Amino acid sequence: MCELLGMSSRNPVQLTFSLEALASHSAPPGSHREGWGAAFYRDKDVALFREPVAASESALVRFLEQQGPPTTLAISHIRHATRGPVSLANTQPFVRECMGRMHVFAHNGDLPGIERSSSLCYDRYRPIGETDSEHAFCALMERFAGATVIPPLDERLSLVAGFATDLRKLGPANFLYADGDALFAFGDRRTQPGSAARAAPGLVMQSCVCVDGKREICVRGLSISPGFQEVTLIASVPLIPADAIWRPFREGELIAVANGRMQRETGV
Numbered sequence: 001m002c003e004l005l006g007m008s009s010r011n012p013v014q015l016t017f018s019l020e021a022l023a024s025h026s027a028p029p030g031s032h033r034e035g036w037g038a039a040f041y042r043d044k045d046v047a048l049f050r051e052p053v054a055a056s057e058s059a060l061v062r063f064l065e066q067q068g069p070p071t072t073l074a075i076s077h078i079r080h081a082t083r084g085p086v087s088l089a090n091t092q093p094f095v096r097e098c099m100g101r102m103h104v105f106a107h108n109g110d111l112p113g114i115e116r117s118s119s120l121c122y123d124r125y126r127p128i129g130e131t132d133s134e135h136a137f138c139a140l141m142e143r144f145a146g147a148t149v150i151p152p153l154d155e156r157l158s159l160v161a162g163f164a165t166d167l168r169k170l171g172p173a174n175f176l177y178a179d180g181d182a183l184f185a186f187g188d189r190r191t192q193p194g195s196a197a198r199a200a201p202g203l204v205m206q207s208c209v210c211v212d213g214k215r216e217i218c219v220r221g222l223s224i225s226p227g228f229q230e231v232t233l234i235a236s237v238p239l240i241p242a243d244a245i246w247r248p249f250r251e252g253e254l255i256a257v258a259n260g261r262m263q264r265e266t267g268v
Contacts, residue, residue: 002092002108003040003074003236004203006176008257009185010098010230012070019076020065020193021054021239034081035091041073041155044101044180050091072259075176084119089129093176094137099150101139101180101232107133108190108202109234114139118222119166125265133175135168137245137249140177153182157256157264160184164268173201176234182258183236186268187249193237201248205234230260 005022007015019038026033036055042048047069055061055078077092084090093106111132114120117139122147125138140163150156160177164186167173177184187203210229233239234257238246249255256264 001172001236002080002106003078003145004106004108004174004176004234005074005236005239006178006185006234006257007071007074008228008232008247009072009260010228012072013229013231014068014070015074015076016065016068016260018233018239019061019068021071022076022078022235023058023061023065025237026054034086035079035088036061036077037091037093037215038068038076039074039093039095039178040069041102041104041178041180042069042071046095046102046180048093048095048104050088050093052086054090066096068139073178073180075104075106077108077179082110083132084130087129090131090134092131094134096137096141098141098144098179101146101150103180104176104178105133105137105140106176107136108174109169109188111136111167111173114170114201117166117170120170131261136173136175137177139163143249150179150181153256153258153263156182157184157254160186160256161254161266161268164197164252168252168268172198172202174236182256183232183234184254184256185249186254187251189251190236200251202251203234203236203249204238204246205232205249205255206246207232207262232260232262233258234254 035051
């Protein structure tokens with residue numbers, strides 16, 4: 001299955017080793033070799049980098065590990081292709097404009113029959129590639145169609161929860177979605193190590209609070225400047241398990257994170 005990485009922080013940070021750890025999962029004998037992508041927010045806009053190649057073999061990934069743009073909100077993805085050919089159009093994360101800001105989406109799982117789902121259809125927003133994940137993103141964006149300003153967080157969380165409910169009826173529906181203000185993370189099921197069965201957790205998370213460079217809760221893999229800082233990392237699997245505690249998502253758990261801190265939590 002594909003792997004996801006999301007980050008929200010109070011002040012800009014660089015992903016550095018977190019991105020490197022994610023990319024290493026595409027090295028042999030890893031199976032996530034059909035593409036990679038990373039989206040870094042700057043205010044309402046996004047710097048998007050994608051390639052339909054293994055992240056572990058990408059010179060661009062190595063550059064971003066050292067010189068990636070500081071950001072307060074980021075989503076990254078490495079692909080294990082299950083639907084659609086290996087191509088740039090099928091490489092996540094996907095980006096669309098809505099309500100005057102860029103929205104980013106990345107999904108891990110399989111959604112057979114999504115093209116026949118009456119609750120996951122689209123009109124204004126249309127896929128460029130052939131993946132079920134991009135179809136899902138277009139269906140999510142369609143639910144905002146007609147809105148001119150971004151709704152309050154509780155309204156957005158309710159909308160995303162309804163979308164997640166419809167999505168997980170088709171299959172594993174782990175996803176990260178960002179709207180320039182908040183990072184929404186939904187944990188469902190995924191294939192667990194040493195087992196062919198798909199079960200929770202679909203995502204894991206950890207948080208960090210820093211004061212003047214002293215980390216009260218340790219998160220490796222980030223370049224954090226002195227001063228007060230809060231950071232939350234969300235990933236498909238623990239990236240650096242040796243020196244950090246990753247909390248597993250409950251099956252059907254949806255959270256909203258902003259400025260590095262969890263703002264809302266609900267079950268689906």
